[in-house]
Amino acid sequence: MISEFRIDIPQSDLDDLRDRLARTRWTPEIPGQGWRRGVPVDYMRDLVTYWEREFDWRAAEARLNALPQFRTEVDGQPIHFAHVRSANPDAVPLLISHDWPGSFALYLPVVEALRGDFHLVLASNPGVAFSGPLLSEGWTTSRSAAAFNEVMARLGYDRYGVQGTGGGAAIAVEMGRQRPANVIGVHVNGHITFPFPSDDLSSLTEAEQDRLRRLQEFRDDKMGFNVIQSTRPQTLAYALHDSPAGQLAWIAEKFVEWTDSEIDRDLLLTNVSLYWFTGTAGSSANLYWEAAHDPSAWAPKEKSTVPLGVALGVTDITVRRFAERDTPVTHWTELPAGGNFLSAEEPKLFADDVRAFFGEL
Numbered sequence: 001m002i003s004e005f006r007i008d009i010p011q012s013d014l015d016d017l018r019d020r021l022a023r024t025r026w027t028p029e030i031p032g033q034g035w036r037r038g039v040p041v042d043y044m045r046d047l048v049t050y051w052e053r054e055f056d057w058r059a060a061e062a063r064l065n066a067l068p069q070f071r072t073e074v075d076g077q078p079i080h081f082a083h084v085r086s087a088n089p090d091a092v093p094l095l096i097s098h099d100w101p102g103s104f105a106l107y108l109p110v111v112e113a114l115r116g117d118f119h120l121v122l123a124s125n126p127g128v129a130f131s132g133p134l135l136s137e138g139w140t141t142s143r144s145a146a147a148f149n150e151v152m153a154r155l156g157y158d159r160y161g162v163q164g165t166g167g168g169a170a171i172a173v174e175m176g177r178q179r180p181a182n183v184i185g186v187h188v189n190g191h192i193t194f195p196f197p198s199d200d201l202s203s204l205t206e207a208e209q210d211r212l213r214r215l216q217e218f219r220d221d222k223m224g225f226n227v228i229q230s231t232r233p234q235t236l237a238y239a240l241h242d243s244p245a246g247q248l249a250w251i252a253e254k255f256v257e258w259t260d261s262e263i264d265r266d267l268l269l270t271n272v273s274l275y276w277f278t279g280t281a282g283s284s285a286n287l288y289w290e291a292a293h294d295p296s297a298w299a300p301k302e303k304s305t306v307p308l309g310v311a312l313g314v315t316d317i318t319v320r321r322f323a324e325r326d327t328p329v330t331h332w333t334e335l336p337a338g339g340n341f342l343s344a345e346e347p348k349l350f351a352d353d354v355r356a357f358f359g360e361l
Helices: 011-022 041-053 057-065 104-114 141-154 167-178 206-221 224-231 233-242 244-257 265-278 281-292 347-360
Strands: 002-005 069-074 077-084 092-097 118-123 160-165 183-189 308-312 329-334
Touching: 011 041, 011 244, 011 265, 041 244, 041 265, 057 104, 057 265, 069 141, 077 104, 077 141, 092 104, 092 141, 092 167, 092 347, 104 118, 104 265, 104 347, 118 141, 141 167, 160 167, 167 183, 183 347, 224 233, 224 244, 224 281, 233 244, 233 281, 244 265, 265 281, 308 347, 329 347
Parallel strands: 092 118, 092 160, 160 183, 183 308, 308 329
Antiparallel strands: 002 069, 069 077, 077 118
């Protein structure tokens, strides 16, 4: 059963948020450290003050509620999604799966650009926002993919496309592998691929070598979030669930480090507010634990037969030949701008590439 859903955060929750923000206990920092050791105090003070005194949640809530929203239970877990039907009779159904620490809100900038060609299903990943908190263990990438394929079946879509960013891209690829007769194509951005120890890297282009260099830099210096969320997500959850400033810092750091173009501050805070009001910092972190402890995630898989389109922002670290191991890459675009959260950073580039890929199919 699919039920209509509308966001209506109680005023008491808004008052509690502002009170907690006003009472933030600020940590000292080493003078001159900048961003090398994490989010600087001055940056956080400014953002927390704006969230407390100027950010208008009710305006953001109204913008989100302008999208028809629904929830359905799949495999014991509530799954939330916005469903924006196109007026175009030839529109392609398209499910979009977001990355951590994003949400369906990050696709607000591209709804109007895409709804002419697509029936949009903006899904909230299991354990995130209104698809959370998690009610059971075992929500791996494969299980999430199966849940989203089931959502599309319940909506009556027999043939549809999928788009995904980062971790959502992994879900999107798996959706195609599970339902090749239903998924017509998969478009991804922020897609991560890894070389095998046996790979000869000497023939990589200069640009590909640079992506591998940045991948190594990411693994050496920017993987702290992954390590703790993959090993002790519950311990982290107490801090993020209790402190909105802590939750904001944990997410805002990624929106600085993983982007090329600046994201609107109100959109960032809309995204963070969804995590805060739904209390899903812990369950979203648990998704990393599931991926790290899922033996099938790292086992060899049969190559998917579903066409893959890849949009590469300038911060991306994907190498085509590695992506082609798992899927037939039929569309490859190296964009002039944009990073991991492409739909929010460069909405026109994102929408144009999605349309181009599915237009080719």
